[in-house]
Amino acid sequence: MLCDTAPLEQPKSAGSSVANMYAIVAESANQLSWQQVPDVAPTRGEVLIKVGAAGVNRADLLQAAGLYPPPPGASELLGMEVSGVIAAVGDDVGDWSAGQEVCALLAGGGYAEYVAVPAGQVLPIPDGVDVPDAAGLPEVACTVWSNLEMTAHLSEGQLLLMHGGASGIGSHAIQIARVLGARVAVTAGSKDKLDFCRELGAEITINYHDEDFVERVREATDGAGADVIFDIMGASYLDRNIDALANDGRLVIIGMQGGIKGELNIAKLLSKRAHVIGTTLRGRPTTGPSSKSDIVAEVTRSVWPMIADGRVRPIIGERLPIQEAAEAHRLLSSGQVTGKVVLTV
Amino acid sequence: MLCDTAPLEQPKSAGSSVANMYAIVAESANQLSWQQVPDVAPTRGEVLIKVGAAGVNRADLLQAAGLYPPPPGASELLGMEVSGVIAAVGDDVGDWSAGQEVCALLAGGGYAEYVAVPAGQVLPIPDGVDVPDAAGLPEVACTVWSNLEMTAHLSEGQLLLMHGGASGIGSHAIQIARVLGARVAVTAGSKDKLDFCRELGAEITINYHDEDFVERVREATDGAGADVIFDIMGASYLDRNIDALANDGRLVIIGMQGGIKGELNIAKLLSKRAHVIGTTLRGRPTTGPSSKSDIVAEVTRSVWPMIADGRVRPIIGERLPIQEAAEAHRLLSSGQVTGKVVLTV
Numbered sequence: 001m002l003c004d005t006a007p008l009e010q011p012k013s014a015g016s017s018v019a020n021m022y023a024i025v026a027e028s029a030n031q032l033s034w035q036q037v038p039d040v041a042p043t044r045g046e047v048l049i050k051v052g053a054a055g056v057n058r059a060d061l062l063q064a065a066g067l068y069p070p071p072p073g074a075s076e077l078l079g080m081e082v083s084g085v086i087a088a089v090g091d092d093v094g095d096w097s098a099g100q101e102v103c104a105l106l107a108g109g110g111y112a113e114y115v116a117v118p119a120g121q122v123l124p125i126p127d128g129v130d131v132p133d134a135a136g137l138p139e140v141a142c143t144v145w146s147n148l149e150m151t152a153h154l155s156e157g158q159l160l161l162m163h164g165g166a167s168g169i170g171s172h173a174i175q176i177a178r179v180l181g182a183r184v185a186v187t188a189g190s191k192d193k194l195d196f197c198r199e200l201g202a203e204i205t206i207n208y209h210d211e212d213f214v215e216r217v218r219e220a221t222d223g224a225g226a227d228v229i230f231d232i233m234g235a236s237y238l239d240r241n242i243d244a245l246a247n248d249g250r251l252v253i254i255g256m257q258g259g260i261k262g263e264l265n266i267a268k269l270l271s272k273r274a275h276v277i278g279t280t281l282r283g284r285p286t287t288g289p290s291s292k293s294d295i296v297a298e299v300t301r302s303v304w305p306m307i308a309d310g311r312v313r314p315i316i317g318e319r320l321p322i323q324e325a326a327e328a329h330r331l332l333s334s335g336q337v338t339g340k341v342v343l344t345v
Numbered sequence: 346m347l348c349d350t351a352p353l354e355q356p357k358s359a360g361s362s363v364a365n366m367y368a369i370v371a372e373s374a375n376q377l378s379w380q381q382v383p384d385v386a387p388t389r390g391e392v393l394i395k396v397g398a399a400g401v402n403r404a405d406l407l408q409a410a411g412l413y414p415p416p417p418g419a420s421e422l423l424g425m426e427v428s429g430v431i432a433a434v435g436d437d438v439g440d441w442s443a444g445q446e447v448c449a450l451l452a453g454g455g456y457a458e459y460v461a462v463p464a465g466q467v468l469p470i471p472d473g474v475d476v477p478d479a480a481g482l483p484e485v486a487c488t489v490w491s492n493l494e495m496t497a498h499l500s501e502g503q504l505l506l507m508h509g510g511a512s513g514i515g516s517h518a519i520q521i522a523r524v525l526g527a528r529v530a531v532t533a534g535s536k537d538k539l540d541f542c543r544e545l546g547a548e549i550t551i552n553y554h555d556e557d558f559v560e561r562v563r564e565a566t567d568g569a570g571a572d573v574i575f576d577i578m579g580a581s582y583l584d585r586n587i588d589a590l591a592n593d594g595r596l597v598i599i600g601m602q603g604g605i606k607g608e609l610n611i612a613k614l615l616s617k618r619a620h621v622i623g624t625t626l627r628g629r630p631t632t633g634p635s636s637k638s639d640i641v642a643e644v645t646r647s648v649w650p651m652i653a654d655g656r657v658r659p660i661i662g663e664r665l666p667i668q669e670a671a672e673a674h675r676l677l678s679s680g681q682v683t684g685k686v687v688l689t690v
Contacts (some may be wrong), residue, residue: 269623278614
């Protein structure tokens with residue numbers, strides 16, 4: 001999406017403002033500078049957004065450290081989600097027009113003044129949410145809904161175990177699970193975070209420093225275990241997660257903060273009829289089955305009304321100017337933030 | 346289900362024939378003898394079947410070797426499936442009556458003259474199938490349908506990789522997958538077996554002695570991989586199975602002939618959005634969600650018509666008198682048989 005030529009068509013409302021745009025350029029994990037970069041323009045089926053704010057995700061930290069290259073064809077810039085105003089639309093975009101306030105799920109490119117994104121990845125701003133806060137919604141909403149509902153089919157009366165309950169994804173997942181009628185257990189590393197999770201609706205709060213989550217989940221379920229576990233740790237939690245699963249339980253892994261290769265005990269898997277599922281959002285195709293567009297459409301239809309009527313609220317822990325992206329990364333990495341970090345442009 | 350008292354109610358048609366019944370008793374893996382055992386009688390909700398034939402399953406070999414104890418409450422006798430005639434019905438059984446020819450899925454007890462089974466695990470004999478052959482159907486039909494259709498959602502145009510394509514389960518799975526409109530790849534250990542799989546509808550036949558199934562599956566799919574893999578090996582195939590999966594692919598493991606503990610590369614899982622699922626049939630509850638009764642009902646509704654109209658046929662490799670159970674076990678264990686082995690009573 002980075003072009004060094006002029007836009008294919010003149011943006012319909014942004015005029016010359018798309019020229020000579022600024023963006024965060026990552027020289028290394030800690031060296032993030034706001035500097036001029038080549039312009040972007042919407043190609044066929046894309047929308048050009050004048051960025052108001054960008055959400056910060058762990059993927060950005062990994063990418064800045066050189067550990068998570070963008071998928072083929074994606075922008076080289078950081079930034080997996082933004083909110084802002086549509087500056088222009090490319091050919092064959094029927095649903096959106098210049099001037100609309102929107103947010104969007106990106107494969108990259110959000111830490112910038114402008115970003116071009118396939119129209120299917122654009123969402124309206126939910127009613128009652130301001131533009132900067134909306135930048136922190138697309139990733140958590142699409143990640144949580146695609147995994148908990150579309151993949152793991154979490155349903156009424158079931159128990160969700162959410163690791164990292166106070167994170168951006170965790171704090172959103174607790175609320176969604178409650179709206180679905182599920183019970184929620186969470187792990188986190190401090191009393192404050194666990195109290196926060198409890199306010200959001202978590203019933204079983206587990207401090208991973210000094211409690212065994214397998215034991216706590218079994219106690220809370222008469223030995224049955226969790227129907228769904230939403231995990232960001234990967235290898236280090238694999239065996240214990242399966243121990244904590246109920247019969248027919250679904251372990252959904254979306255992160256590998258505890259390593260890549262784990263020992264899988266297949267006998268346990270068989271005896272519980274367990275599912276171990278790994279997913280990412282960024283690597284999904286733009287359209288077609290399991291695509292970002294599918295997920296965005298379902299989120300707009302199912303989750304946005306929950307936000308509009310207040311059953312689910314955006315949890316934004318920090319707002320910083322985008323020039324302070326390095327500090328924002330440090331904050332997210334430190335684990336000190338509850339909820340999302342967003343960068344305002 | 347083994348009682349040392351007389352039946353609670355006199356069987357309605359079997360008269361005194363349920364007294365002093367004979368069954369196979371396993372002293373060890375190779376010592377299987379036909380001898381008198383305590384009678385069985387149908388309790389509330391059960392049907393008593395006068396066994397005409399019993400199917401032989403790998404679970405019976407494991408149980409005879411002391412490696413696979415029956416689930417709590419199940420008969421101590423071998424035998425996971427039978428066909429025969431209903432000798433009597435217990436209280437609260439509305440769907441079945443004495444004299445009907447049926448087959449049934451069991452938690453054990455089938456290597457005997459009589460077996461009592463929950464009514465929800467009884468199926469009619471499919472049209473056009475004789476009673477002894479029908480003994481080889483409940484396990485394969487319920488295993489294949491519950492995994493390929495109900496769990497992995499194999500669908501039209503997708504590719505199934507079936508390990509052990511010439512086995513009882515394999516030979517049934519190939520046919521079911523073809524009826525569902527899927528393409529089929531199989532592994533097996535000899536040219537004869539692979540030719541047999543091809544006759545049943547397999548398009549890609551892979552000799553595991555000298556071919557790499559990952560490579561063959563990728564070649565056949567322009568690099569995409571298999572949508573569903575149905576595996577009996579477990580640990581030894583785990584990593585290569587994931588390599589052979591397509592994006593959004595489902596690996597369903599039902600056996601551990603290659604070991605229990607395998608290394609799971611979670612990065613591969615995430616990048617493919619892969620599902621690793623373990624299941625057993627024997628450990629499922631009799632009724633309720635994911636139960637044997639649910640599966641039996643779906644198999645009767647969906648699979649039996651495929652058998653009745655000839656699209657799927659029972660593949661019975663050997664029929665032996667039940668007194669030769671030890672020889673039947675040896676045959677199944679040797680891998681020389683194509684399709685199922687059944688024991689006639």
